[in-house]
Amino acid sequence: MKKVITYGTYDLLHFGHINLLKRAKELGDYLIVGVTADDFDKARGKINVQQSLMERIEAVKATGLADEIIVEEYEGQKIDDIQRYDIDIFTVGSDWEGKFDYLKEFCKVVYLERTEGISSTQIREKQSFLKLGFVGDRTMLEKYANEIEFVNGIQISGAYLNEFKEQENMGGIVNYSSYEELLKYCDAVLIESAPQYHADQIEMALNNMKHVICESPIALNGTEVENLYTIAKKNGLILMEAIKTAYSIAYNRLLLLIKSGKIGQVVSVDATCTSRKELDQSQNDYTKVPWNSICGWGPTALLPIFQIYGVKPKNIQITSMFLDEEKKFDAFTKINFVFPNGTATVKVGKGVKSEGDLVITGTKGYIYVPAPWWKLDYFEIRYEKIEDKKRFFYQLDGEGIRYELVSFVQMIKETKTNEYILEKYSIAIADIMERFLQNRQIIILEE
Numbered sequence: 001m002k003k004v005i006t007y008g009t010y011d012l013l014h015f016g017h018i019n020l021l022k023r024a025k026e027l028g029d030y031l032i033v034g035v036t037a038d039d040f041d042k043a044r045g046k047i048n049v050q051q052s053l054m055e056r057i058e059a060v061k062a063t064g065l066a067d068e069i070i071v072e073e074y075e076g077q078k079i080d081d082i083q084r085y086d087i088d089i090f091t092v093g094s095d096w097e098g099k100f101d102y103l104k105e106f107c108k109v110v111y112l113e114r115t116e117g118i119s120s121t122q123i124r125e126k127q128s129f130l131k132l133g134f135v136g137d138r139t140m141l142e143k144y145a146n147e148i149e150f151v152n153g154i155q156i157s158g159a160y161l162n163e164f165k166e167q168e169n170m171g172g173i174v175n176y177s178s179y180e181e182l183l184k185y186c187d188a189v190l191i192e193s194a195p196q197y198h199a200d201q202i203e204m205a206l207n208n209m210k211h212v213i214c215e216s217p218i219a220l221n222g223t224e225v226e227n228l229y230t231i232a233k234k235n236g237l238i239l240m241e242a243i244k245t246a247y248s249i250a251y252n253r254l255l256l257l258i259k260s261g262k263i264g265q266v267v268s269v270d271a272t273c274t275s276r277k278e279l280d281q282s283q284n285d286y287t288k289v290p291w292n293s294i295c296g297w298g299p300t301a302l303l304p305i306f307q308i309y310g311v312k313p314k315n316i317q318i319t320s321m322f323l324d325e326e327k328k329f330d331a332f333t334k335i336n337f338v339f340p341n342g343t344a345t346v347k348v349g350k351g352v353k354s355e356g357d358l359v360i361t362g363t364k365g366y367i368y369v370p371a372p373w374w375k376l377d378y379f380e381i382r383y384e385k386i387e388d389k390k391r392f393f394y395q396l397d398g399e400g401i402r403y404e405l406v407s408f409v410q411m412i413k414e415t416k417t418n419e420y421i422l423e424k425y426s427i428a429i430a431d432i433m434e435r436f437l438q439n440r441q442i443i444i445l446e447e
């Protein structure tokens, strides 16, 4: 019996896939199809896959062409499989010509002509093509424009930039002279402007029936956040809070490990985020730094604390050090929390430097995420015995922006709420911003 094996994602199964499977089947008597696991696809850069592994397996099964279906989960598994299943022929489409010649050591390798004119990417692009408007500064626009190339079904079509008022075309992105104009020509808007503008810009977008993804904090008090989510729900729109870390695979696996009790009861969460770049560039004119420390870093540092302990601390103490008399720009802010079942500290600063790590202390062990912890692609679970340490590595391409955008497109397509940053976390983060402005302890940092 001649055994053939082939592998693929088989997302949104189409006739190109079926042609491949038919010809693969004709190469022998028994066809095994390896369908790629979600994590394996993400690790190899395929972040736009729409269907779950089970849906993709069912679709391949329904073709009746596979004698057996397995899951491809790790790099190098093909060699294991060829030996384990005593394979005679490995085959794959010609778009992979040459990439699997190393398998010739183990079996015959056949590249079958790819079917032109169809691909899962094309189907995704057609399904939900969104024109995204951008609000913010040019640096962030360029960052997002680079990252969005990796996301199917959405493109930045227009911008309203703080520093440009005249209408101009920036590489296919039209710069509008007003926010109102921008809203006319997009389906959704990405808000990266200074935090004090967020609530009004979100409200205007929602009232104009536009979906919104907005850099956190989406508003500077919890009541405003609730109002914005109410408008979004009433209009059947997505309002998504953008905290890049929240959408990364590693961060979500870390939360699952904590919830599964891997380190016992969490008794302290200590998150530190610092960066001086903007301050150094401002030549001490702090009005030039649109984002102060609490708004720029606070949401990122606060999110794990609220997701681990919930949103009802018993005690909060905020201590900030300011460089300016108006007390708008905090060079450093430290927040101490006492929750019913644990403690936490946040240290954020654009006028200081510290170790930007995340340490989650538990009764059995602790999780250590090295700096810059917010670009989470690696963490350790450590115990009393050094040899019990567990290491976790995950793929994180770019700064994580692309995963945020993939989630945004999927939320719009499936009209589902944000399972990464629940509304109650948005409200809790905004409440901290309000507390910061109202009743913090103030220490003026002598220059």
Ligand code: C2G
Pocket (backbone or CB within 6 Å): 007, 008, 009, 010, 011, 016, 017, 020, 036, 091, 092, 093, 094, 095, 096, 113, 114, 115, 116, 117, 118, 119, 120
């Ligand atoms: N295919 C094809 N014609 C198309 C699209 C895809 O012949 N128009 C083939 C691909 O060459 C591949 C199979 O169908 O052999 C599945 O394609 P995908 O689901 O896109 O998966 P891909 O990542 O290409 O799978 O490690 C090998 C990879 O997993 C191959």
